[in-house]
Amino acid sequence: MSPSYSSSTRPGGDERRTVSFCDLPALHQPLMAEFHHRFDELAAAAAFVGGEWLDRFEREWARYCGVDHAIGVANGTDAIELVLRGIGIGPGDEVIVPANTFIATPAAVVAIGATPRFVDVDPGTLLVTPTNVLSAIGPATAAVIVVHLYGQMVDVESVMSVTEPRGIVVIEDAAQAHGATFRGARAGSLGRAGTFSFYPSKNLGALGDGGAVVTDDAALAERIRVLGNHGRGRIVGIHVEVGRNSRLDGIQAAFLSVKLPNLDRENRRRRAAAERYRRRLSDLPISFPEVQPGAEPVHHLMVVQVNGRDRFQRWLADRHIETSVHYPVPCHRQPAFERFGSGYLPIVERAADRLVSLPLFPTMTDDDIDLVCEVARAFWTRSGASR
Numbered sequence: 001m002s003p004s005y006s007s008s009t010r011p012g013g014d015e016r017r018t019v020s021f022c023d024l025p026a027l028h029q030p031l032m033a034e035f036h037h038r039f040d041e042l043a044a045a046a047a048f049v050g051g052e053w054l055d056r057f058e059r060e061w062a063r064y065c066g067v068d069h070a071i072g073v074a075n076g077t078d079a080i081e082l083v084l085r086g087i088g089i090g091p092g093d094e095v096i097v098p099a100n101t102f103i104a105t106p107a108a109v110v111a112i113g114a115t116p117r118f119v120d121v122d123p124g125t126l127l128v129t130p131t132n133v134l135s136a137i138g139p140a141t142a143a144v145i146v147v148h149l150y151g152q153m154v155d156v157e158s159v160m161s162v163t164e165p166r167g168i169v170v171i172e173d174a175a176q177a178h179g180a181t182f183r184g185a186r187a188g189s190l191g192r193a194g195t196f197s198f199y200p201s202k203n204l205g206a207l208g209d210g211g212a213v214v215t216d217d218a219a220l221a222e223r224i225r226v227l228g229n230h231g232r233g234r235i236v237g238i239h240v241e242v243g244r245n246s247r248l249d250g251i252q253a254a255f256l257s258v259k260l261p262n263l264d265r266e267n268r269r270r271r272a273a274a275e276r277y278r279r280r281l282s283d284l285p286i287s288f289p290e291v292q293p294g295a296e297p298v299h300h301l302m303v304v305q306v307n308g309r310d311r312f313q314r315w316l317a318d319r320h321i322e323t324s325v326h327y328p329v330p331c332h333r334q335p336a337f338e339r340f341g342s343g344y345l346p347i348v349e350r351a352a353d354r355l356v357s358l359p360l361f362p363t364m365t366d367d368d369i370d371l372v373c374e375v376a377r378a379f380w381t382r383s384g385a386s387r
């Protein structure tokens with residue numbers, strides 16, 4: 001039951017209506033002429049790596065996030081890895097990571113030779129809190145990666161009130177939170193650095209892979225540029241350290257510049273869709289994530305919790321409604337990470353069996369949402385599912 005990112009189809013009228021998990025063709029259709037135009041311009045200028053379109057998008061993204069610097073990189077995982085390396089974290093250091101995140105967050109920590117220290121999350125928001133962080137701080141803790149999961153920001157300033165006195169760095173993994181705010185501050189703008197993925201289905205997605213780091217720290221920005229460009233310094237032909245190749249393609253930057261002006265409108269539509277789901281399903285045994293006072297989420301995913309999740313998912317799938325699970329096995333329980341021995345993390349482990357992500361995308365109509373809600377309701381009224 002893996003989700004697709006292609007069009008919702010309605011073969012044979014309403015009776016066999018399909019609601020896909022996400023609909024990228026519908027999102028991109030009005031932009032196709034502009035994409036073609038940018039491609040023609042860029043191909044004529046051969047600005048494939050670096051160049052004017054990349055510089056322009058980096059400026060736009062920094063301004064949008066409310067920071068001084070944005071550095072395009074190859075993907076959101078590299079963005080985290082390059083920030084950690086750029087700060088100087090490495091073997092012997094521990095990095096606190098919520099167990100409820102995509103595997104890329106701890107994978108980046110392991111990639112630089114540091115040790116991920118997994119922590120539990122808040123039962124209401126499923127996000128990491130200062131208390132979770134405090135419980136895991138030890139002598140080797142060098143950094144905390146807060147993950148703005150599903151589109152809602154962690155209260156970064158509260159986490160920093162715990163970490164700053166101890167000299168621990170906070171990094172924001174904002175791969176699921178383009179444009180989200182907390183007390184008016186944008187995702188990525190509060191920690192030492194913020195990292196983004198532009199994977200196609202993200203709130204701001206490229207037409208392929210892409211990522212970025214944002215920061216106010218000029219020295220860190222410069223180091224990340226060097227590290228992601230084979231360690232090249234300012235003097236041509238001189239490599240000042242061992243870097244790697246992690247760059248955002250010019251063409252992806254150009255496509256992102258086409259899409260960025262629509263981001264706020266699309267996020268508003270996601271918010272309205274999430275609100276409609278909440279209203280229509282409020283009397284059913286479905287738990288919605290709590291929204292913290294001060295947070296304005298961008299609903300990258302519509303994650304809810306239900307008992308009998310697998311049967312619920314099958315019920316929806318049999319009626320042509322695609323869903324997904326973010327994430328069925330928490331990171332600390334993944335075979336790849338078990339060696340870090342995190343012990344029992346009750347909130348995330350209990351939630352993992354109940355989580356299900358309903359379809360939510362900016363071009364989704366109210367009719368689509370109502371259909372999902374109707375079919376969901378029938379699960380309790382007609383399938384014999386107990387409350």
Ligand SMILES: Cc1ncc(COP(=O)(O)O)c(C=O)c1O
Pocket residue numbers: 075076077078101102104105147173175176196197198199209210211
């Ligand atoms: C929370 C989180 N962090 C990091 C990443 C990694 O991004 P990418 O797939 O671009 O490497 C993702 C992508 O799905 C993510 O959701």
